[in-house]
Amino acid sequence: MEMMTVKIKRFDGRNSYYQKYEVPYEKGKTILWLLTTIREEQDPTLNFTSACRHAICGSCAVQINGNAFLACNTPLDDVLDTYKTMNLTFEPLKNFEVIKDLVIVWEPKMEKMTKVKPWIIPGEEGSKEIGFLQSEEDFQQIAAPTDCILCGVCASECNQLAVNQDGYLEPFILNKAYRYIVDTRDGAPEQHLKPVLENDLWKCLHCMQCVSQCPKTIPLTDQIAFLRSATMAMGELDNQGAKHAYAFHDDVKNKGRLNETMLPIKTDGLVQTALTKIPFALRMVKKGKINPLHMPKQISGIQEVRKLYEYAEEVKS
Amino acid sequence: MTLTYAFFPGCTLESAAEELMISTKKVAEALGIELIELNGWTCCGASHIQDIDNFLSTSINARNIALAESLGVSKLLTVCNTCTLMLRTAKLKMDKNERLKEQVNVGLDRAGLQYKGTVEVTHLLWALLEDYGLENLKKKVTVPLKGLKVANFYGCHIVMPPDVMGFENHRNPQSMEMVAEALGAECVEFDQRLACCGFHAVFPAQKEVMTMTGINCLSPKEAGADCIVTPCPLCQMQLDAYQPDAQKRFDQDITMPIIHLPQLIGLALGISPEELAINRHVVDAIPALQRKLQLA
Numbered sequence: 001m002e003m004m005t006v007k008i009k010r011f012d013g014r015n016s017y018y019q020k021y022e023v024p025y026e027k028g029k030t031i032l033w034l035l036t037t038i039r040e041e042q043d044p045t046l047n048f049t050s051a052c053r054h055a056i057c058g059s060c061a062v063q064i065n066g067n068a069f070l071a072c073n074t075p076l077d078d079v080l081d082t083y084k085t086m087n088l089t090f091e092p093l094k095n096f097e098v099i100k101d102l103v104i105v106w107e108p109k110m111e112k113m114t115k116v117k118p119w120i121i122p123g124e125e126g127s128k129e130i131g132f133l134q135s136e137e138d139f140q141q142i143a144a145p146t147d148c149i150l151c152g153v154c155a156s157e158c159n160q161l162a163v164n165q166d167g168y169l170e171p172f173i174l175n176k177a178y179r180y181i182v183d184t185r186d187g188a189p190e191q192h193l194k195p196v197l198e199n200d201l202w203k204c205l206h207c208m209q210c211v212s213q214c215p216k217t218i219p220l221t222d223q224i225a226f227l228r229s230a231t232m233a234m235g236e237l238d239n240q241g242a243k244h245a246y247a248f249h250d251d252v253k254n255k256g257r258l259n260e261t262m263l264p265i266k267t268d269g270l271v272q273t274a275l276t277k278i279p280f281a282l283r284m285v286k287k288g289k290i291n292p293l294h295m296p297k298q299i300s301g302i303q304e305v306r307k308l309y310e311y312a313e314e315v316k317s
Numbered sequence: 318m319t320l321t322y323a324f325f326p327g328c329t330l331e332s333a334a335e336e337l338m339i340s341t342k343k344v345a346e347a348l349g350i351e352l353i354e355l356n357g358w359t360c361c362g363a364s365h366i367q368d369i370d371n372f373l374s375t376s377i378n379a380r381n382i383a384l385a386e387s388l389g390v391s392k393l394l395t396v397c398n399t400c401t402l403m404l405r406t407a408k409l410k411m412d413k414n415e416r417l418k419e420q421v422n423v424g425l426d427r428a429g430l431q432y433k434g435t436v437e438v439t440h441l442l443w444a445l446l447e448d449y450g451l452e453n454l455k456k457k458v459t460v461p462l463k464g465l466k467v468a469n470f471y472g473c474h475i476v477m478p479p480d481v482m483g484f485e486n487h488r489n490p491q492s493m494e495m496v497a498e499a500l501g502a503e504c505v506e507f508d509q510r511l512a513c514c515g516f517h518a519v520f521p522a523q524k525e526v527m528t529m530t531g532i533n534c535l536s537p538k539e540a541g542a543d544c545i546v547t548p549c550p551l552c553q554m555q556l557d558a559y560q561p562d563a564q565k566r567f568d569q570d571i572t573m574p575i576i577h578l579p580q581l582i583g584l585a586l587g588i589s590p591e592e593l594a595i596n597r598h599v600v601d602a603i604p605a606l607q608r609k610l611q612l613a
Contacts, residue, residue, distance in 0.1 A: 066511075067488045082488050159513040163525040203522035206364045207513035208402075208477035212487055221478070228368040240521040245365040252366065252377060256359040258328040267520045284558060287597050289333045296331070301357035304428030308380060311424035312373035 001025075002086070006038065008046065009091040011098050018089070019043075025086065031079060032060055032071040035090070035102075047101035055215060058149030061156065062102050063091040068156040070215040093156035095165060104152065109170060115195045116169070116177035123187025138184040145179035145223070147216040148172055154210035154220060160203050168200045171210040171220045178223040181230060190234060197231045202241025243267045253309050256299030261292055320448055322394035323385035323436065324352035325404065327550070328360050329397065333558070334550035336594030340579040341396050341441065343593060347586045348449065348457060352394065355384045361403035364474075364517050372421075378407035379421045382438065383430040392437045394444055396579065398474035398549035399517075404438040405481050440475060442492050442548045442578060443484050451499045459587035461501030465544075465609045467581065468505050468537030468573075469493035470556070472549035473513050493548065496578070500585035509536035516555040530556055530563035534573035543605045544574040546581045553577055558599045574602030584610065 002025040007018045021038050032050055039046045050060035053072045060071040065083045080086065096104035126132030154171035155161055161168050169177075177196045181189040201224070210220040232242050247266035251258045264273045264281075284290040299305070330338040345352050359377050367374035382404060385393040395401045411418040412434050422432055439447070445454060476487035485492055490511070494504045512533055515526030533556055537545055547553050557575040564571050576595060583593040590596060590603050590612055606612060 066508075082486050084489070159515070159529070160518070160522065160525065163528050164522070200522070203518050203525065205513050205515050205522065205526075206517040207473040209473070209513070212477040212479055222371075225367045225371060229371075232369065241368075241518075244520050245368045248360060248363055248365040249369050249373075252360045252362070256357070257331065258360045258363070260328065260332045264520075280558065280562065283561065283599050284333065287599055289335070289558065289597065289599075291332070294332070299357045299359060301428070304430070305359055305377065305380065307427040308376045308424050309373065311427060312370055312376055315372050315420065315424075316370070 004034075004080075005087045006034065007087070007089045008038070008101065009089075010046075010101050011092070013100060016098075027077065029076045030072055031062070031064065031069060031074045031076055034076055034088075035060075035062075035071060047099075047103050049103055056149060058151035061093055061151040061153050061215075063093060063156060065089055068093055068153040068213055070151050070153060073215060093152050095155050095158060095161045095170075096152060106150075106152075109152075109155070109173075112169070113173045113176060115199065116173060116180075116192050117195070118173075118176045118180065118192075120180060120183060120186050121188040121191055123185060125187075126185060132185040134184055141182045141184070142179050144218050145175050145182075147218055148175050148179075149216060151215060153213050153215060157209035157213045159205050159207045159209060160200070164200065164203065168203055169196065171224075174201075174227060175218060175220060175223060178227060181227070189230070193227065193230055193234065196227055197236055201227060201231065202239060202244075240267055251296075253306060254298075254302075255296050256302050256305055257296050259296050261290055261294070319349055319351055320444070321351040321353065321390055322392050322439075322444065323388050323390045324354045325358055325361075325381060325385070325393055325395045325400055326354060327395060327397040327400040328363070329550045329554065333554055334577070336597040337396060337550045337553070337577045337579065340577055340583050340593040340595075343588055344579045344583045344586065347583070347588065348454070350444075350449070353388060353390070355381065355388075355393075358384060361400045364399055364403065374403070375407045375410055375417070376421050376424050378404050379411060379425060379432040380428060380430060382408055382436055383425060383432045385436045386433055387430070390436065392439050392444070392448075394439050394441060396441045396548070396577075397551065398440070398472045399551055401438060401440045402474040402481065408434070408438055409481050440484075440548065442475065442496065445496055445582075446492055451495060454496070454582075455499050458500055458585045460585055460611065462497075462581070462585050462610060463501045465502045465606070466505050466542050467497050467502045468507050468540065468542035468545045469497060469510060470514070470533065470537075470545045470547040470552055470575075471511055472547055472552040473511075475548055476511070493546070493578070497546065497581065500582060502581070502585075505537060505540045505542045507537040507540035507542065509533045512536075514549075514552040514555040516551040519555065519559065526555070527559065527563045527566050530559055531567045531571050534560060534563065534571040535567070535569065538571065538573050542573070543609055544576055544602055546576050546578055548578040550577065560600050572600060574598065574600050574605045576602050584612065 006021045051057040055073040092098045092102045177192045244267040362374045479487045515529040580593045
């Protein structure tokens with residue numbers, strides 16, 4: 001009989017350690033089957049959460065061999081095939097406080113979510129009498145974000161959260177904010193958006209982890225791009241993130257390519273650049289990586305590129 | 318057999334990562350790969366322009382791909398993860414959505430171009446495996462990189478999101494290891510192999526990104542690597558050029574040389590470090606390479 005070696009990170013409230021289990025391999029099972037089998041047949045003290053077994057309740061997400069998975073809808077065979085191994089290491093989700101073994105604490109995350117006012121702030125168009133009606137098209141806007149089951153996979157994989165848990169919002173919180181901002185029944189989108197901006201929206205690293213691991217394939221990174229666009233539409237342009245994005249936008253329009261020498265100045269301003277970037281600039285110049293006298297020439301076809309800008313403006317309006 | 322690709326260098330290759338332009342051209346020549354640089358390519362938007370205007374971001378990359386289509390080649394090749402992602406994202410959106418494609422083409426028509434969808438967007442790393450073949454690559458190796466311990470740092474945008482990139486399993490890619498081992502190098506296992514370099518937010522999240530840079534250097538260092546090798550010039554710049562800034566946040570010595578994938582390949586093909594412009598890195602990689610290799 002083929003055996004799997006399963007190492008699980010245990011935590012008893014004080015100490016953490018890895019415990020090893022040998023489990024006979026069975027074809028066609030899920031990750032949740034594996035955890036349940038260990039608890040039922042080998043170790044009743046092992047703690048993990050699960051309930052619906054149908055990817056609806058979102059309670060069984062865990063880390064396996066370095067990535068987050070929803071245990072109930074992840075085929076064991078897929079995981080063994082991904083890592084080309086019969087050795088699996090289970091850990092609790094990252095970027096969460098751990099209560100015991102694989103069980104994490106959700107309360108602080110829910111508390112944090114209230115920052116974005118995760119409820120509808122009714123607009124003037126609806127009322128108790130006539131209701132709050134939505135067209136099919138309007139409803140489709142919130143179809144994907146409401147697929148979120150709050151499993152925490154996105155937060156576990158988020159690279160910004162890993163170094164900035166206090167400041168940054170979990171991708172599922174950004175998703176929640178997005179869901180109310182685009183909801184046509186909501187009358188105050190800025191009340192959801194402002195806290196998003198104030199909680200380091202521009203610090204998203206664009207690493208694509210959240211969108212790549214979400215078991216519900218919610219387009220989280222498109223949402224982040226939308227949220228950034230929405231803050232700029234609200235007039236929030238005087239920040240590093242917006243200025244940095246506009247540096248690229250404007251350089252492509254003017255010359256076709258990025259002017260790397262001017263990028264820090266366009267993003268941070270002359271004074272801040274002089275204060276913080278001089279050692280960096282000097283080492284770049286010394287190695288021939290930046291030539292301050294080199295200015296990119298206009299590309300051939302720049303007039304055509306500008307026509308694309310004009311057309312994009314027409315499409316927007 | 319000569320492989321011919323349309324070539325999209327991307328902005329960093331013209332300035333901060335000119336050494337990648339130099340080494341890519343040297344390696345392509347040595348392997349008999351013809352690269353035809355697109356005339357009039359623009360910046361891909363570098364994962365920023367879509368924050369201002371998603372449609373514009375798609376349109377400028379549709380133009381880049383259309384330029385490649387007009388060359389009559391089947392593939393457009395890049396050496397930058399983010400350029401690959403931005404070009405492939407635009408392509409996937411238009412190929413999946415006929416209405417969007419038609420709308421983008423209205424704009425392109427004014428620029429005298431049409432996006433048809435006939436050209437595939439690839440990265441040098443993939444092209445080596447898919448088109449050139451590891452066996453052919455091995456035959457070109459004159460200086461096997463025996464004894465050199467490399468840490469393969471993939472960078473996010475060559476594997477994620479998988480529905481756009483899709484070349485290999487994003488949770489456990491092996492392409493870098495396959496190429497490095499074909500060159501005779503030894504790949505070290507390290508925790509940060511698939512980590513994010515943080516480059517795209519180095520301005521708004523400077524403090525956080527410098528911490529990440531330090532961790533990304535320390536992890537392979539502790540695993541015994543001689544150098545990091547990466548298929549992305551943005552990861553290279555973040556880990557190399559910002560390394561002295563990251564060092565300030567760490568008590569331990571984080572020093573780790575960072576080289577580009579074509580530079581690693583070039584060394585195995587017998588090209589000298591100077592010809593591959595390895596002398597242009599902020600953290601000098603040459604002493605670490607010299608300790609292990611008989612360099613040309």
